[in-house]
Amino acid sequence: MDEILKYFPNLTDLQKEQFAKLDFLYHDWNEKINVISRKDIDALYTKHILHSLGIAKVMKFEPGTYVLDVGTGGGFPGIPLAILYPETRFYLIDIIAKKIKVVQSVVDALELKNVKAEQLRAENVKGDFDFIVSRAVTNMPDFVSWVKTKIKKQQKHALKNGILYLKGGDLTEELKDFPKATEYNLADFFEDEFFETKKVVHLPLKFVV
């Protein structure tokens, strides 16, 4: 929890309480279902929560923005972002029902009114979104083909709205068809060595073709 406060010092009391509760909620679920890998659950705040919030270091979601999290699994990056941005609407989807059950129970426990969670395949999502976020679901070309029709076409900010994907390692090959994508190194924002190879890829709507 200290690492969240270090990098996001202006949280409200409610947000602090919600982030703190994630510790118990995810440990409790993980004893029943393997929603977070056993080796990572003890680093929940760094490897999952702070990593998810890396998107917020790159992009500020304005109130009223509508965000889709594709393949959210246990709720990453969607849940940490929804706590940070209570005025933004989040739609979290995954094809696996038991993962959505975990997400729904976390949403209920935190009383997150800005989140809807649903068992759904990315390709079948209906809606127009300002941003599509994701982590560790598939390669960039497939991801873009799944979601490109879901980004609202009438955007005020076509150079801003679009895809924000959390990725690691060398992305040269994966991004060769997307020369306009921008890679942001999370090591520029967070000190822990976990972030050394971690990036946020931003592909604005204007270049999602």
Ligand SMILES: C[S@@+](CC[C@H](N)C(=O)[O-])C[C@H]1O[C@@H](n2cnc3c(N)ncnc32)[C@H](O)[C@@H]1O
């Ligand atoms: C490696 S997990 C990552 C989960 C989460 N994003 C995270 O970073 O902790 C990949 C998730 O993507 C989901 N997934 C894979 N293909 C999908 C699709 N076509 N539509 C929706 N979800 C999908 C899987 O069910 C799985 O929960």
